[in-house]
Amino acid sequence: DQQVKQNSPSLSVQEGRISILNCDYTNSMFDYFLWYKKYPAEGPTFLISISSIKDKNEDGRFTVFLNKSAKHLSLHIVPSQPGDSAVYFCAASGSNYQLIWGAGTKLIIKP
């Protein structure tokens, strides 16, 4: 039972354009959502998060949007840079500390 889904295993985007990564969840009790970036041979690195009381959170080139009615969130990266090429994981949590992870989306930024 996958509670957090990232349906796109990979995404290829031209440098300078916008990258949009999507994530869906099924558990309405989730109240906090996070995005992590992972390079090969490194651990996941926290990128940005959003609370369920908000619908948008922005940090520099990264913006996360939350649509609670659709149980959907997305990460926008603009403009995309070569260093953004990595695997991006969406994670969600509820009243306890546990993070539930999506399967990840491999983002490739083409020069």
Next chain:
Amino acid sequence: SAVISQKPSRDICQRGTSLTIQCQVDSQVTMMFWYRQQPGQSLTLIATANQGSEATYESGFVIDKFPISRPNLTFSTLTVSNMSPEDSSIYLCSVFGGAPKNIQYFGAGTRLSVL
């Protein structure tokens, strides 16, 4: 955020042997987490290690296979016992970094290959 050192970074082991992975944090933390990432898969929580008490294992993981030690507030070990090729994965430890809630910070991971 916390700085986490994990050793070894990678290892190749023979079937039937055991490997102990170490995780050192640069600050005192109550909870440490151990994850597994199998090839092409997401992160799966193995167990939560609290100092001074038994680790709490998730469904599908047992103490005999993955014994955990937590001798103090900055250190933990995970042992992968009686290994088989199915144990080939990346093993990661993490800790909470503080506010905002539920952000976890990770070590670089241990890439394990079992032959």
